[in-house]
Amino acid sequence: MNKHFENPFIDTIYNGIVRENPTFVMVIGMCPVLAVTTTASNAIGMGLSTTAVLILSNMIIAALRHIIPDGVRMPAYIVIVATFVTVCDFLMEAYTPELYQSLGVYIPLIVVNCIILGRAEAYANKNTVYLSCADxxxxxxxxxxxxxxxxxxxxxxxxxxxxxxxxxxxxxFFAPIEILIKSPGAFLVLAVLIAAKNKWKWVSDKKMEEDAKKAIRES
Amino acid sequence: MQGVEIDVKRILHDTLILFVICIVSGLLLGLAYEITYPITSARKAAEKAATYASMFDGADHFEDHAEVIESSTAVLADAGINATIRDCMFAYDASGNVLGYAYSVVTAGKQAEIVTAVGVQADGTLLGIDILESSETSGLGTKADEPEFKDLFPGRKVSSLKTVKKAASADNEITAISGATVTTNAVVNAVNAALAVSASLN
Incomplete structure (x- = not known):
C-alpha cells in the first residue's frame, strides 16, 4: 500500500488513488460521498465531473501560486473555483445537453467539495502546474x-x-436491504469499508515490518 | 494597538489582487453567460414545444394565451392551490377546434422550484405530465421524471388529485414516490392547478 514510484508524475497519481485516497484515507469531501452514492451511475457522474474540475482548478491555482498573496488566498481560491465551475455549468448546458441532463445536478455541488479547496491549499499552491495536474x-x-x-x-x-x-x-431467501440506499445506509457502508481498508493496511504494514526484520536478521 | 503592526501597503496590495481576480472572474462569467444563454433558452423552448406536442396527438398548431396567466392567479387563490402558471397554450386541431390546454406550472419542490408541463384535454381529461425543470434529490425526487410515475397521470378525469402513501385505490389518488413525498406533492399540486385553471376556461 505504501509503494512509491520513481516517476514523480506517476507517483503523485498513485498517491491520490491509494496512499492518500481522499475518501478512505483523508476522509474529506464527505457530503458528495454520502449524498450521491445511491446508484453507481450517479457515482461515476459525480466522480468524473469532480475529476475534470479538480485537474483544471489545480492547474490554474498552481499557475497563479506566485501571484496570489498568502493573506487572501482562501477567498481567491473560492472565487477561482466557483467561476470555473459555473463557466463549465453554462458551457455544458449549452453544448452538451445530454451530459448536462445526467450530471447537471452535481455541478453546483462541486464548488463546495472540500477536496477541490483542500488540494488547492495542500498541494497546488506549493507545486508546479505539471505535478498539480497529476495530483x-x-x-x-x-x-x-x-x-x-x-x-x-x-x-x-x-x-x-x-x-x-x-x-x-x-x-x-434474500430481499434488498432498503436502509442501505436511504441516508443512514451511506454512513453504515462507509464505516464498514473504512474499517476493512484499515484492516488491510494494518496487515500489509505488519507484513512489511516482518520482512524488514527478516532481512536484517539474514544479513 | 500595541504589538500589532498594520502594514497598509500589504493590505492594499492584497486587496487589489483579490479585486482584480474578482473582476476577471466576473467578466468571464458574464462572457460565458452571454454566449450560452441564447443557445440554452432556445433549446429549452424547443424542448417545451416538443413536450406539448407529444401530449396532444392530433394537434395541428398551438397558440399562446398569455391572458390565462393573469386570470389564473385568482382561480388558484380561490382553489387554495399554491402554484404559478408560467405559460399556457391552447392546442387546436386542423379545423380550428380547441383540443385542450398545455401549461407550464411552477410549484415548490424539495430544494427549489419544479416546473411541470401539464396537458389537459378540453373535457378535463389529463393527457400527460412532464418535468421541465427540477433540482430534486437524485435517486429519490428525480423518480418523478421517470415513466413509472409520469404514466400514472394520463387518462384520469377528475377535478383534483391527492397524494396517498398507500397503494392508490381511487381515480383521484396518486401513490407518493417512496422517499419523495414532497416532490410528489409538488407535481400533484401542479396538476391540480392546471385542472382548476382548465375548468375555469370552459
Missing part, C-alpha cells in the same frame, strides 16, 4: 473509485440493481 488526476480517480465502490455496495445490496440493471429479484 488532480490521482485525487479525482481516487475519489471516483471510492464513490463507485460505496455506491455499488449500496445499490446491489440495497436495491438489487447495478447501474440501474436488476441483478437479482427479491425472494424469501
Amino acid at each position: 488532480g488526476i490521482g485525487m479525482g480517480i481516487g475519489f471516483t473509485i471510492a464513490l463507485l465502490i460505496i455506491s455499488s455496495v449500496r445499490e446491489i445490496l440495497g436495491a438489487g440493481e447495478w447501474f440501474g440493471n436488476p441483478i437479482y429479484t427479491a425472494s424469501d
Whole structure:
C-alpha cells in the first residue's frame, strides 16, 4: 500500500488513488460521498465531473501560486473555483445537453467539495502546474473509485440493481436491504469499508515490518 | 494597538489582487453567460414545444394565451392551490377546434422550484405530465421524471388529485414516490392547478 514510484508524475497519481485516497484515507469531501452514492451511475457522474474540475482548478491555482498573496488566498481560491465551475455549468448546458441532463445536478455541488479547496491549499499552491495536474488526476480517480465502490455496495445490496440493471429479484431467501440506499445506509457502508481498508493496511504494514526484520536478521 | 503592526501597503496590495481576480472572474462569467444563454433558452423552448406536442396527438398548431396567466392567479387563490402558471397554450386541431390546454406550472419542490408541463384535454381529461425543470434529490425526487410515475397521470378525469402513501385505490389518488413525498406533492399540486385553471376556461 505504501509503494512509491520513481516517476514523480506517476507517483503523485498513485498517491491520490491509494496512499492518500481522499475518501478512505483523508476522509474529506464527505457530503458528495454520502449524498450521491445511491446508484453507481450517479457515482461515476459525480466522480468524473469532480475529476475534470479538480485537474483544471489545480492547474490554474498552481499557475497563479506566485501571484496570489498568502493573506487572501482562501477567498481567491473560492472565487477561482466557483467561476470555473459555473463557466463549465453554462458551457455544458449549452453544448452538451445530454451530459448536462445526467450530471447537471452535481455541478453546483462541486464548488463546495472540500477536496477541490483542500488540494488547492495542500498541494497546488506549493507545486508546479505539471505535478498539480497529476495530483488532480490521482485525487479525482481516487475519489471516483471510492464513490463507485460505496455506491455499488449500496445499490446491489440495497436495491438489487447495478447501474440501474436488476441483478437479482427479491425472494424469501434474500430481499434488498432498503436502509442501505436511504441516508443512514451511506454512513453504515462507509464505516464498514473504512474499517476493512484499515484492516488491510494494518496487515500489509505488519507484513512489511516482518520482512524488514527478516532481512536484517539474514544479513 | 500595541504589538500589532498594520502594514497598509500589504493590505492594499492584497486587496487589489483579490479585486482584480474578482473582476476577471466576473467578466468571464458574464462572457460565458452571454454566449450560452441564447443557445440554452432556445433549446429549452424547443424542448417545451416538443413536450406539448407529444401530449396532444392530433394537434395541428398551438397558440399562446398569455391572458390565462393573469386570470389564473385568482382561480388558484380561490382553489387554495399554491402554484404559478408560467405559460399556457391552447392546442387546436386542423379545423380550428380547441383540443385542450398545455401549461407550464411552477410549484415548490424539495430544494427549489419544479416546473411541470401539464396537458389537459378540453373535457378535463389529463393527457400527460412532464418535468421541465427540477433540482430534486437524485435517486429519490428525480423518480418523478421517470415513466413509472409520469404514466400514472394520463387518462384520469377528475377535478383534483391527492397524494396517498398507500397503494392508490381511487381515480383521484396518486401513490407518493417512496422517499419523495414532497416532490410528489409538488407535481400533484401542479396538476391540480392546471385542472382548476382548465375548468375555469370552459
